[in-house]
Amino acid sequence: MAVYSETITAGPDDIDELGHVNNAVWVKWIQDVAVAHWYAVAAPEHHAAYFWVVTRHEIDYRGNVVAGETVTAQTWVPDPPRGARFDRHMKFTGADGKIRVEARTTWAMIDRATGRLARIREEIAAPFLA
Template sequence: MSWDLPTPFIIDVHVGSEDIDGLGHANNAVYVTWLERCAWRHSQRLGLDLAAYRRLDRAMAVVRHEIDYLAAAYEGDELELATWIVDWDQRLRMTRRFQLRRAHDGVVLLRARTTFACIELSTGKPKRMPAEFLEGYAPALILA
């Protein structure tokens, strides 16, 4: 079971009953929550948590999600969600890729790409990334 790209940041996801919709599988909106959780945990690992964002008056805000749902997840499934930073202009924009797979058989359930823009928290307007973002995110960049 290999990943699409080398050296992923990975979180484990357990599909709970609250994740299941009327069709009997994980609701598509829940996948977006998982993507957000994975991106945040990766940022935290890189030293850029919510406290740092507030201190710097900057944040990386989602401007676009592209999601390919490839197979369904069901209650009780144990999943692995990986992320990589794959594009970064070192000014305003950054792109992450994601891959979600079922742990026991390696079936890929989802591939996604999310584009973020750096904003000033106090105004909500686009603002250049501070040096701390450049230093924190740079080691995680994977050229894909």
């Protein structure tokens, strides 16, 4: 499986009244990293033809992150797609090596021209499963 990584630093606008990254921000980061992975790995003709929507999030919060703290996001697709959907795994690890957040999200591929679900063909999935 191909793992995509990205570093994120929490800014003041990411912090809630408890003094750490807000849960809604984690969801945004999950989406941002997944979309960045798509654009980094998929063929340009696939970018033009398809986009993704989330159908399910399952998130485990294991630790807090404060303003100025950096985490490393890693995401991967562990299994072949099922029709128009696949599961993506993600984890965010602090500089101390401790996992702060883990997630499993289900994504569905949409055909840009029709706005309908599109079966994920082998050539689209292959770069994510390598």
